[in-house]
Amino acid sequence: MRQVTSFNPPVRTLMGPGPSDVNPRILSAMARPTIGHLDPAFVAMMDEIKLMLQYAFQTKNELTIAVSAPGSAGMETCFVNLIEPGDKVIVCQNGVFGGRMKENVERCGGIAIMVEDNWGEPVDPGKLEDALKAHTDAIIVAFVHAETSTGVVSDAKTLCNIAHKNDCLTIVDAVTSLGGSELLLDDWGIDAVYSGTQKCLSCTPGLSPVSFSEAAVNRIQSRKTRVQSWFLDLNLVMGYWGENAKRAYHHTAPINSLYALHEALVILQEEGLENAWRRHQSNHILLREGLKALGIGFIVEENARLPQLNAVSIPDSVKDEAQIRQTLLNEYGLEIGAGLGNLAGKIWRIGLMGYASNKKNIAHCLRALQDVLN
């Protein structure tokens, strides 16, 4: 075998759809010495993570933890625990991730009823109401709060309200919203939510914060069938993240990744959640004005734009958009995101997430775009 040597990553500025630039404090935390996952000191740290995640999600939910795997496993955690074979689920799709929800429902043996909106537009509450009228036996409504593929925010409060009026629980994708823009679990009535660490928490990827309401926990505890995944079965995971006394061995937690998440949440707490939201918004406006000067416009209506994920049209003058992104990466160390699915080749996604949402990054990005587009 050829000899492989240590890997030293190139220096990048991460302004894509995530991972975003990681705060050096978080990288340092991650490199602290590993301790055992049943060590009392570690268990106490997990309790602090729980507390700080409750703050970040604005919830009192007891079952608020980090799944030991990336956001897509957090999504799967919500679906495999809440859905049993034959269950009918309304899935609102307005981008890539609604499609993944459908996949999840079907792999759980559930029936997915799709409510479709155009990519780049928010979920239409009227269409959800119609679907619930047509499917009175639906038990869950699932939708994406902040669509990472299109940069659109949907009105989660209204959608949850409609779902609850129709006796449905709600599963919400908040991968890109957590820490970046308003997200109020308890106030809005979100029953199950999953997020990621590598977006507006500016942490390394690999964990998925999740939270479940009492109604969701009741549903999980009164299932007639076993959860199809052993690894993601919350009935088992609850024993691991539960009170000290009953801490039962389930799997080995990703210790150092949890150090990182802990530090990310300490940083969020220091800044204050509302201040973080405001920072994302004001930096979004700075970027928007700069892009306007370059003749670059958004694909999303102003009132449905996510400040942390700016989905913009690729200027007509650009013949090879992949080449532009490659030049940005190679000559400016700058990563911006390509379009996904239907929008591949049509849009760029410029992230301003967490630590990466700052004036220096905006100036660098605007200057680089100006250079390469001329």
Next chain:
Amino acid sequence: MRQVTSFNPPVRTLMGPGPSDVNPRILSAMARPTIGHLDPAFVAMMDEIKLMLQYAFQTKNELTIAVSAPGSAGMETCFVNLIEPGDKVIVCQNGVFGGRMKENVERCGGIAIMVEDNWGEPVDPGKLEDALKAHTDAIIVAFVHAETSTGVVSDAKTLCNIAHKNDCLTIVDAVTSLGGSELLLDDWGIDAVYSGTQKCLSCTPGLSPVSFSEAAVNRIQSRKTRVQSWFLDLNLVMGYWGENAKRAYHHTAPINSLYALHEALVILQEEGLENAWRRHQSNHILLREGLKALGIGFIVEENARLPQLNAVSIPDSVKDEAQIRQTLLNEYGLEIGAGLGNLAGKIWRIGLMGYASNKKNIAHCLRALQDVLN
């Protein structure tokens, strides 16, 4: 909410069943700046990980990757991909993890036929032969190579041979063996294997190296039903870890954890696999002699002992074994493992894994035991 401050872990010596002490080189690698998961530099690093995992597993298997979640998700990856509803699987159980395999089979809709051996003894090849005679419709044999709960190694080569003679594929748990004692995938005929990073690779926990033979890949690609897990579906994951050209977005890889695994594998390559096995063996003998002088004996027959996981009887003089472990932790910063399942309260598990398998740790452990047992 009360203000939470940064977490600084206590300094420990990890001589339990894993995580084991992490090499500082690996912690440094983990703290390097995060780059994008589709960055060409990152993709090239993934290819190097693949290459080095093939070396560590001693295999030419193309599908040799790290699952983006801990060992128990690696286990689930093997089962959900290879088993379809109604499939009959022979599961050999001689400790905790065989029981978890049974859970996995059943949650996939399979039928688990159990072959039971006493905890602390290796799997009996004769019993496997009998089970295969009684169940000619079985299609898979699953067993644990290195039982982390008992410190026993089973004869994987013989068991795989028997399975193949009966037209069965093999699923093997090598969580504790990888990098610590002989493991020869291709030579032994292992079709699917999963391991962990936090044992003899001395890496942080959170990833699960897996490898699949051509026969296993054929089985996966010719399934009649969809894999029940979206996150662990290898048909999708293969597109992510495949050749550069077709690298398709599946999930966001845990970038920094993969930096760590890369460095762990570079270290293993520098030492040489056979040298690592020899080091584990000679340190095991050092520990064994020291324990003998303290009157502490092993629960496993000499020829079936894992050098990296020493399962020993708790001396009769000890009235409160949990108290002893607590004193070791608090006064010596030393973590050793408790018994699991049937063996809880009866044994201790002393790990000598990877970087933690060294003379300093052995001296510290023996001296501490001598102190607290007197």
